[in-house]
Amino acid sequence: MEPGDLRLSTATATAAPASRRGRRRGGLLPALGLLPFLLYVAVFLLLPVGVLAVEAFRAVDPVTFEESWSTANIGTVTGGAYARSYVGSLQLSAITAVLGAVLGLALAFAVVGSRRGRRLRRLVLTASGVLANFGGIPLAFAFIATIGNAGVVTALLTDTLGLGGFSLYSMAGLVVVYLYFLIPLMVLTIIPAVEALRPQWREASDVLGAGGWQYWRYVGGPVLAPPVLGATMLLFASSFAAYATARALVGSSLPLVTLQIADSLSSNVIVGAENLGKALALGMVVLVGLVMVFYTWVQRRTSRWLS
């Protein structure tokens, strides 16, 4: 808006009804107030991601050490071991997101359904808050102590029952550990939606002759579908991005893209590995973006009634 417009907008504002004034006058000055936030986001969020997108296309010549534009990094990360790490990460995220969503939803229903258990509800919600956000490293060590090589439960199982064969330091092990923070994340995200299911809907459905299955098929399910989908999407992104837990548990022995990135950044051996890391990271951003696009498409189909 030009400075000259300011007078114009103030003039209209005085003529406008009182209730609208606050909004109409909100031209230049309040918008300036948003500047610190926008600048901060631009510098510390958008700029780094943008740099990633540019520098992933820079390559260093191993002989002359000269940098030039190239798609070599992209070619490298979309093939071989790197491609396998993407596939590994995607598989792990998909499995843990679906399992976490199903189990978290069940837990949310169990907690919401217990009307007498206000205290239980608060206990579960705060614990979920801690595990979902704080998780990472402490969880990894708790599991190492439990079912790691020298873990308490491992010893119990092998000594008393002669069981063995499950390794914490495998993909299956990661699934078990990831669920420990993904289920709480699901509970936190989905509880508001579960609580928003009105008892009148169930009663209206009952009175109209529907059974429980029909209620969930026609009403409860479709109403819950959009939030459940959104939460699953969040779980997927969270699992896909997880680094701390995997790092503490398996070092870099599993094909996961976050571990590959860290590896390439700390490598002093390969020339230009830094840019390879950027390409790998850019790949993650692109994949998350694609999943978001898919999610938006599905969401639009399942929630036509919301708009």
Next chain:
Amino acid sequence: MTAAPEPGTVTAEMPGRAPARAAAPADLREQPPVGVRLEGLTRRYGGVLALDGFDLDIAGGEFLALLGPSGCGKTTALRAIAGFEVPDAGRVWFDRRDVTAVPPSRRDVGMVFQAYSLFPNMTVAENVAYGLRVRRRDKAERAGRAAELLELVGLADRGQRYPHQLSGGQQQRVALARALAVAPQVLLLDEPLSALDAQVRLQLRDEIRRIQLELGITTVFVTHDQAEALSVADRVGVMRAGRLEQVASPDDLYERPATAFVAGFVGTMNRIPAVLGDGDVEFLGVRREVLGAAPAAGPAFALVRPESLEVEADPRGAGRVVTRTFSGAVTRLTVALPDGVEVQADVPSAGSQGLTPGTAVTVTPAERPALVEPAEVTP
């Protein structure tokens, strides 16, 4: 609030909409009406008795309103008819069928809730057709029935909308259409108007009555608003603490309340200090016959409706007008009498302009038998 007809009734729901409505589908009209009988229903929540040996007979095709303050058990009674409440003791009969243990989905009742009961993920038409859908009727039949019922409630053009795109009043019309679509034996209305604006409330109230009369369906209507109950119901049951105080036609309830609680709850009632004599009662300086059985002689209260008091300007009168509230044909006066008694009187607006606050007046009860409450039994 009084039970007198509201002044200035609004007829058209919204500008440009014809008030004429389609007739109800034939199969709904030809349903034989079913009577409902509640026998000694008792329901206890923890230490609270919501229903305390509750008996009620509702004739087939009757429109019965259950009226009472919140917590009196009226909703529990309604939910017992629907099947959501399983009584601790007592039985529920639909004609000769004992439905006490029948789950809601098999009772064949229609129910309209207070608000927000429409399924948000379905269009209006899909909502109305839900009962048929779960009965596995084919698509054409569902669409046809939904159209008929939306026509009946005056929302024929809203079938493809979603509930959140409708006003509160329209949502309740849809809920009514949905409840009726399965041709239920009994229609249950759980405070269906209480979440609506005053004006919409009046229109929908009259419309519910119109449709009920047309279909001849047995209907139970729960409300805490006595004007609502008196204006639509064939009979009104006044409830208190899990029991029925009185069941009667609106006129009887208003003119001949069985208890002081009913008298106070239904309409406005003045309680004027009086002295019971032998077969008559003296108050405000005049003697009147006692309505019904006269209690023993002694101090008492005369119960008098505002419209049964006449007010005249009189410079030597003992009363003083305190407030004057104009409401169309009648004007409500609050008059302060000696000894700190205040009464409400409704006088014809025409010719009462002189009765401004401060005017000295005399108040005289109309020439008719008066209801009396012995002074000891003040509630």
Next chain:
Amino acid sequence: MSATTTGLSTAAVAGAAGVEPETPARPARRGRGWWRWAVAAVLGLYFLVPLAASVWFTVRSRDGVSADVYAGIPTAEGFAENFGRSLALGALTVLLSLLLMVPTVVLVELRLPRLRPLVELLTLVPLLLPPIALVVGVRSVLAWAPEYFFGTPLAEAFFALQEPALPWILVLVYVVLALPFVYRALDAGVRGAQLRTLTEAARVLGASWPRVMLTVVLPVLRTSVLNAAFLTLALVLGEFTVANILGFETFPTWIVRISGSQPRLSVAVSVLSLLLTWALLLLISALDRRRREEDPA
């Protein structure tokens, strides 16, 4: 089964005892509560066993049970330094987040409701964007200092941000990571408080904008400010990815570093930090509830 697991499973069941679903208020459906019990019992076991096993792992020894590991935490090499650093980073992050976001949220609610979708979208990005991708980008930007700006004040500033004793760059990135939580906590508070009416009332009574912010907005928002602050602090105390990739030592990276040589210490610190965070969150939620009961506005 040994005594240990029996004890654990009873603990799990005791924890789930409150799940009893039947209530006097809604009695119609009977006999459908069993699955809640099953879910609560199985998941309760899943969540309690690792915690209990970790505690057992840290206290058992050849001569029985001892809490030596826990007693040794405060004096452990590097603990005080790194925990202190993480706390300082957390406090700075909380401060900067609030300074940035409280005015933004209030402004959006009161004056710029049309920009709400934009702010919402921007604050959602860090939730979905993998932190490791963000930090790789940050590393690239930091690398500009020696490459392009060497010798300029800008480069000096870049280097100052990376002081290992107190790496400000971590604070700056953590503010971004905390954005989704801080924004949502504050936004919920603003919406629940009918801020528009309150500030309009204050303005009509003649208060200036700064005064309104200080005397009306902040007191009304104190619960959500507290929530936001706590979530941010917990996030910083547990954050590993960014610190690790940028090569700084903080509390979590310290735990990983010592895990090889002192496994019991690393587990003890982990469990303790989890339980302490939980206790703190419970306390805040209890305080919040009490305040709401006293003042049902």
